[in-house]
Amino acid sequence: MAANCEGLSSENTALRVECEAQEAEIAQLRNFLQFSVTKPDIYPGQQRVTLSKGLNVFPEKAWQQLSTDTPHVDDAVVISALEGQLNEKNRQLNACLKEIAELKSYLKEDASGRTNTQDENTSHLLSQISFLHNEVERLEQQVATVRADSTREAHTLAIEFNEKLDQKEKESRATTEKLRARKKRNVDGEDLLVRCKTLENQLAIALSEKNSLLVEKNEHCTTIRKLEAALKERKYEFLEVQKMASNECVASGIQIKSLQEVIQVLSDERSALQKQLVQLRGELNVEKLHAEIQVGKNLLTASTQMEPLQVAEKECQVNSVLFTAEFEAQSVQSLKHMLELKCTECDDLRVRLDALSSAHRETLSALEITKKSLEEEIEGRKFLSDDAEKLSLQVRSLQQKCSQQALSERELQARINQMEEQKRQLRLNFTSIERDKGVLEERLQQNEKDMEQLLANKNYCNQQVGQLAHENERLLAEVQRLHQREVQLTYSLKAKDGELREILSAYQNAVKEAESQVEAQTIHRT
Structure with missing residues (x-):
């Protein structure tokens, strides 16, 4: 009976160790998910790189938009909920272990009077173990769904970001064409100077x-x-x-x-x-003798003639007649x-x-x-x-x-x-024109600086892409290894479940044999 109890305790410790290993793997997966979804310090500038394996690298703003625009996929909340559930399951597992320890103590004190309680405790323990397995599977499924949703949303955001970048490139090309046309017009400004002269x-x-x-x-x-x-x-x-x-x-x-x-x-x-x-x-009726009166008519209307005055030239002579x-x-x-x-x-x-x-x-x-x-x-x-x-x-x-x-x-x-x-x-x-020329020169200088910055960002992005490609390959290998480890753990859990069932069946057989021996001893005593 003591050997059986020791075997049960060893099996329980083994199960506990395996549960802790599963918890560690879940924590590692949680860290990997958090590292892959919210990673603000890797991409400092605006860039767009398409990898050969269909993966897209986004800048910090895209990840911030991902974290802000998708509140229904809050990884921190999901991970905290998963941690709470794991803590609850650990607490339940600890309670089960405590119950197993209490059962062991009870078996050591009085094995005969507590066979029914041990059966109930073992059945309760088995139900708790099955519940824990179900919870682990549910959590794995939830992690897989969260990972798929995050990759899908990241892919959609990558497509939108690529479209925006294409639009920005078109706008930049249009502005450069306008600047070239204005530069040509500035070259034609000499004709305007000649015309002004x-x-x-x-x-x-x-x-x-x-x-x-x-x-x-x-x-x-x-x-x-x-x-x-x-x-x-x-x-x-x-x-x-x-x-x-x-x-x-x-x-x-x-x-x-x-x-x-x-x-x-x-x-x-x-x-x-x-x-x-x-x-x-x-x-x-007097005869005039030697009496003459001569009067000359002068035409005064026509002309007047001035003559010297002659006295007694024309006088009247009167001869006295007796x-x-x-x-x-x-x-x-x-x-x-x-x-x-x-x-x-x-x-x-x-x-x-x-x-x-x-x-x-x-x-x-x-x-x-x-x-x-x-x-x-x-x-x-x-x-x-x-x-x-x-x-x-x-x-x-x-x-x-x-x-x-x-x-x-x-x-x-x-x-x-x-x-x-x-x-x-x-x-x-x-x-x-001079002002526009200065503005255009400043814009050209700024565009040259932007082009240099873009080339630097492109080189840096290519370096980051190479690093991320290596990191991605490493993470994919790690994910595959974790999947393999998960499959192995599932097989080991199933094997442990079979062994636990065998142990429980052996334990039940041993209990039945002990009960039959006790009954036989009571019969011999009577």
Whole structure:
């Protein structure tokens, strides 16, 4: 019985050792899984390497995304749960071992009274062992599923990362093509400089033409101002002459009217005197002997002749005729006296007529002089009007030229403004081109640095890929070895289960034999 108990204890210790070995293997698998799934320090930069065995290597960000985007496959939680389950199973196994130790002590104290409890304990122990085996299988299956899910998600993330890298490569190629095109445009910037120089030369020529036109304009303006001043002087002189002529015409007209009135009065008096003489002759019926009155008519309207005054050149001579009658003598004396009076009056009138004729001649000479001056002024006025017309035509032509010049100046100003705008635009374009050139050079330098960094990363990644390939091969070999070890353990567990069942059957047979011996001893005692 003691040998059987020792055999059972040895078997239990062997089972415990095997369980501890399985726990160690599970812990090793857990460490390997954790090392293969969450490994942040292996890949420092962005890289993409496709291995020959269908494995993909990802950078740290991809692993972080894997750990953040897949919360349902939290390896730490799964591993902690597995550790908790293993601890629980170890606790149950320890409890079973304690129960086995208690059973051994109970068997040593009283083997006969506790056979039923030992059977129950052994059955409980067997059930616990089978439960432990089932739990180990379940945990292995869970580890396999976790490994498959992690590899599948890693493969999908690798595909997405490869697509993103392809897109980035396309974008980088497009940017490089744009940079090359801009560089070619910068090479074509020399044409823009040549064009700028030609435009500046054209602008200088236009400015020189503008200055010459401005000089001509100023000269024309000075000539126009001089002509306007001369025209104003001529107009002022013409107005003064016109005023003088009008004043002289008015004065001569007044003198002519007064002379005509005097002549009319004299002619009226003459006609009245003639009438009186006729009446007196008719009344007296006196023969005039050697009496002559000569009156010469002078055309005062046509011309006046100045003659020296001759006294008693044309006088009235009266010869006294002795009449027989006294009445006739008195009438003759009175008539003589009247004739003398009339002669004196006629002499006075003749003197006055001579004075008037001299004044008239003077006025006529003045009028002729004024007429000549007026004719001269009219001719001068005609000349002035012709000059004014010519000046007006010149002014109009100058105004047209000025308007044309103003239009040309406006056109030149518009062209100058346009040229200035084009020049400013070209300067802005040149500055923008220079700025873009600097930016592009910086980008090219940055791209060169990035290319160097990428080449360094590529070399480093290739080194890491080689190391990881060796590590992967080693891990695959380790996994295969672990699988083989697992198969061996399963076979050993099955063998141990068979041995345990044999031991239990032998133990039950031994217990039955012991019970039969005890019954036989009790029968012999009775």
